[in-house]
Structure formats: structure tokens, C-alpha cells
Amino acid sequence: MNAEQIQASTSSATSIRVGVLGFGGLGQAAARVVALKQEMILVATADKEGYAYKKDGLNAQDCIKTYNSQGSVGYLEPFGCLTTNSIQDLIESRSPVDGYFLALPNLPNDFIASVAKQFIKSGWQGVLVDAIKRTSAVEQLLAMKDELAGNGITYMTGCGATPGLLTAAASLAAQSYAEVHKVEITFGVGIANWEAYRATIREDIAHMPGYNVETASAMTDVEVAALLDETDGILVLENMEHADDIMLELAGICSRENVTVGGVVDTRNPKKPLSTNVKVTGRTFEGRISTHTFTLGDETSMAANVCGPAFGYLKAGKQLHNKGIYGILTAAEVMPLFVR
Amino acid sequence: MNAEQIQASTSSATSIRVGVLGFGGLGQAAARVVALKQEMILVATADKEGYAYKKDGLNAQDCIKTYNSQGSVGYLEPFGCLTTNSIQDLIESRSPVDGYFLALPNLPNDFIASVAKQFIKSGWQGVLVDAIKRTSAVEQLLAMKDELAGNGITYMTGCGATPGLLTAAASLAAQSYAEVHKVEITFGVGIANWEAYRATIREDIAHMPGYNVETASAMTDVEVAALLDETDGILVLENMEHADDIMLELAGICSRENVTVGGVVDTRNPKKPLSTNVKVTGRTFEGRISTHTFTLGDETSMAANVCGPAFGYLKAGKQLHNKGIYGILTAAEVMPLFVR
Secondary structure (H helix, E strand, C coil): CHHHHHHHHHCCCCCCEEEEEEHHHHHHHHHHHHHHHCCCEEEEECCCEEEEEECCHHHHHHHHHHHHHHHHHCCCCEEEEECCCHHHHHHCCCCCCCCEEEEECCCCHHHHHHHHHHHHHCCCCCEEECCCCCHHHHHHHCCHHHHHHHCCCCCCCCEECEHHHHHHHHHHHHCCCEEEEEEEEEEECCCCCCHHHHHHHHHCCCCCCCCCCCHCCCHHHHHHHHCCCCCCCCEEEECCCCCHHHHHHHHHCCCCEEEEEEEEEECCCCCCCCCCEEEEEEEECCCCEEEEECCCCCCCHHHHHHHHEEEHHHHHHHHHHHHHCCCCECCCCCCCCCCC | CCCHHHHHHHHEEEEEEEEEECCCHHHHHHHHHHHHHCCCCEEEEECCCEEEEECCCCHHHHHHHHHHHHHHHHCCCCCCEEECCCHHHHHHHCCCCCEECCCCCCCCCCCCHHHHHHHHHHHCCEEEEEECCCCCHHHHCCHHHHHHHHHCCCEECCCCCCHHHHHHHHHHHHCCEEEEEEEEEEEEEECCHHHHHHHHHHHHHHCCCCCCCCHHCCCCCHHHHHHHHHCCCCCEECCCCCCHHHHHHHHHCCCCEEEEEEEEEECCCCCCCCCCCEEEEECCCCCCEEEEECCCCCCCCCHHHHHHHHHHHHHHHHHHHHHHEEEEEECCCCCCCCCC
16 A cells, blocks of 8 residues: 555545445455445445444444344444345435445346435435346336436446446447457356355346246255255256346337346356457458457456446446536446446 | 337427538447437538538438549538538538537547637637547647636547446546546557548557657658558557546546557458457555456447447536536546437
């Protein structure tokens, strides 16, 4: 840490006050990511059974320890509050938060939209960032554009890894072409054990033939384990309903039919079964057909590729919010800003 | 072209009126790129000896034919004007232009900055985009930040291929990391004959040991040809002074010392000697070291990778300008917007 960074970390007046909603695998990773940032301060965390708030910064490790030992950050002394209406109660506590990362599972499919509605109703103003996956879930949020804009909320949707980082890379790659023919996103995810990402794995299962959001969501842990036993822990996903398609269509890059998302998830091995990548094929102004490729390093985890961009978009959203730009934006049209 | 696109192409009221300053290889490619866009209309072109302006759109091919047969777009009947003070005279003609792409060689090194000063003095308001390469040239522009902002100009600097597309890709890739260790840009350029890009090749030579901007600029065509004969037409460039470094430093991603730019230019073969790519290495929040890679398809030309992004940034700049956001921005902090 150099002199300038030390100054930044101690000048909390200019730090962005961040809240993390949801405290499963993704929320905990998000808290750890923020803990390393000088420009951000983690002031709020919430899960199903409670929330914690501390004006000058929560300790991420304390939140994680409390959640994992007692089941809710609401048990964190003396900053926690136990409530089954945690998001609503946190908002209504009027504790200052500049932006929230919604590290929430999107089961049921309208859950994130319902959370956004709570923020709108409350009169809270600031930045909301999601790492939502499904096209239909993003569509629900896009339909709330005017409400969000009218209530002083800058909402950044689809801002995780895919959609998010890879959608933005596709948006960039498209620039070389007069016409974009196809965008192919293929991801590889490796996790040591599925129990650390229960909600995320159920969302993945919901994309498989014979399953949907409701049936996957209703599966018991035993049922999930049995399914994974059948496939040696591997989930192969094809033609997934992923919001990269609507985001790239909205950005005018190509029609959603030309965007495909698929991947392989190994739930028993942290090594990725393949390198996550996006390929963008198009025709240049000279009439040549070519393909740009953006490939993620295998050593970067899903959590790093989701949480890093999410906070990069939160910082970008804060700049827009400061300039009075409200409404809803996607990862395909805004450059995430690096958070030191 | 579908119904929506036809509507867009005929509704010039909402089209962005674009000017291209400089009409060598890059300017001509830029004009051809704009000709394919429904959302943009080419209203102005200029070279050393003249300019052409047409409110409802110049024909790019006519401009190119005129320039190549007579030496200046100023000869284009009846829209041309012959003048050795073409940029100044075009600005002072008060012909409406929303944004200019400065497809100008940056020899001498303060040339683009001097053009920006002409715009500032004139009272013109709009978007300026450059595809400038050298760090020192970008620094001159950054120093004009307040003047640009105070005069209602939204200036987008370093918005070509590198810096530009690849810098933006590095900025995106950085998001997965808590700390970025290095950014390595390696480009391959293949052109059939160097005479089509006289200014660009001299800029490349200026990066070679024993040369500088002044000596390269002063070389005769015979001297350039002789140098290229010695190397079989290949230019190998290492540790180039490239503005990607200052742009990534400004964006807070890493110190400029950790950004390297090099490449190989084949001036006798349109096939690229290697695939242009950027590698971004860093440490994730979990402490893992990894590298993301963005690789351009070999079939995309330098012209496609420069002009596409330049107009994408011009569109993004226009949105910012419409919202009253003036000053100077780099390719590392703004997402270029796809131009249909």
C-alpha cells in the first residue's frame, strides 16, 4: 500500500458505502472483495433472517463467521438485528448506504424485481447492482425503468460474470464489425463442493432439460446430491436462457437469437473443466468475416469474476448517480470502473 | 436492412452528423465505415489542402475518388473548398457537425493538441475523438481538461485500436482482480503496401531505436522504402511509448510502468504476422494469480479495429455531451456504443 492508498483508506468521507444483500457463497465473497478495497466500505449485510449495519464499516470476516456459526448476520453483536423482513427493515432503518449489491438468488424468478420494488417504495436513492442471469428476470427490471428513474435510483442490471463481464467484452469486441453475426459465450465453472453455492447450483439445474426455476428451487439437498451423483458432479448446460441476449440486443449489437450461452459446471473440482470465453463473429466494413475472443484465466473463480465486475459497475453507477443519471443500465453499455 | 433500419437511415434528424479530419488511409477507411451506418451521416471531410461539407451527407466514395485523383477533397464539386487552412476554415464555416473523428497523423507530436485548441478557440461545441498513440500526446490533451470542459467539448482520447479497443479490454479484464500486476499489449499488423499508410508507418518507425518523431517524420518515401528493404518489410517494435499506459494508470488499474506495448508490422503482406492481443495478469481476492486474454481475429484490419471503436466512442461521447458532460475522457473509462 503506497501513501496515496493509505490516504484513500483512511478518508472514509469519500469512500463509497456499500451494502451486500444475500449472504450465501456469493454474498460472502462480495464482502471479502470489498474488504480489500480502499475506495469502498462495507456498511451493511443482510440475509433471510437478519441484517447488520455499521456506519464506519463492518468486518467482513466477523460477518462471515457469525453467519456460518449462527445462521444469520443478524446475530453479529452489537450491529446485528434479527428479522425475517431483513431487506425491508434495513431500508427502513434509513442507515446511509450509497449502493447495494444484490447478491441474492433469483428464485423465484421475480425475486430481484420484488426487492427493487421495495427500494422504490421506500424512497431510498442510490445505486443498485445485480448479477442476475435470466432474460425474463432482466425484462421485469427493464419494465421498471421509469419508476427507477423517477425515484432517483441508478440500477445496473446483469453486472456479474455472464451476464456482465463477458457481455461487456462482447459489446467491446463488436466495435470492429459493421455487422455482428453471433456471440457465443461458453463458461467453465469448477467448485470444490456444491454445498458452498446451494442457490447458484439450483439456478444452474433449472436450466437443464426437464427442470425449471420452480422445480429446481423445490429440490432438497438430498435430491440435488443424487442428481449430481448421476453425472459425476458435472452439469452440462446448453442454450441457456441468459440475459446476455437481451442486453446485447438492447445495445443494438445483434438480435437476441444470435446470442448463445452454454457451459460446463464441475461441482466436485475447483479446476475449471474448460476456459470461460466469449467469441464474437462479424463482418468488417471491408467485408471480411472474423472472430474476436475474450478468454478468462482458469485461476479466476466464479466469485472473482462476478464480484469484481459487480463492484466496478457499482462505482460507475455511483458516478452516474452523482451526475443525476437515474434509471436502468446494463453491463453492455457502461464501462465498469476499477475499484482500488 | 429491416424496416426499423430503413426508418433510421431516412430519419436524418436523429442521425449523428460526423466529420472526418485527415483523409489519408485512416480517414478514407473512416469515411467508408460511416457510409455503412444508419445512425451516422458523414457531413464533412478535410485534408491538408481543402475540405468538403454537405448537410445531408457526403458520398464517401466520391470523396475518396476525388482525393486520390486530385489530391484533396477540396476539389469535390460542388461541396469542396480549397484552402491550406482547412480545419480552421471548416470550423469557422459554422456548418453543423455533432462530432469529429481526428483521423490525423500526430506528427509533430503536438499536432492533435493544436487542432483541439482551434476547436476550443472557435466556440464550437460537440464531440471530438482521437486515435492518438503516444503517451506524451495524450498528456498534452489531458492538460487541456478544464478548457475543454469550460467550452462544452466532450473529448474522447485514445479511442482507436491500441490505445482504444485493447485498453478498454484491459480495463474490463482488470475487474476480476484485487490487484493488477501487468498489462501486455502485443499487436500484429499486416498491410499489402506501406504507401497506403505513409503517416502511420512513419509513426511506427519513430518508435524504433535510433529514431524519433522528428527524424521519422522527415524521412523521404525513398528513405522509408530503403529502411523497409533492409528488414524485408518487417518492423519489430518493443516497449513503445503508447498511451495505454497513462490511460490505465488514470483509471486506477495499475501504474504505467506495468503496461507494455509492442508488436510486429509486416508492410508487405496483409496477413498479420501474429494475432493482436492484450493479456491482463493480476491477483484475485482469494490470492490466486491469473491472466485474462483478449485476442482480435486476424481477418480484422487495423482500419476496422481503429475506426469501428472510434465511432463507437463518438456515439458514447454524443450521449454524454447531450447530458451536459464535457471535458476529457479516455477509452479506458467509457464503453463505446455500437453504431448501427
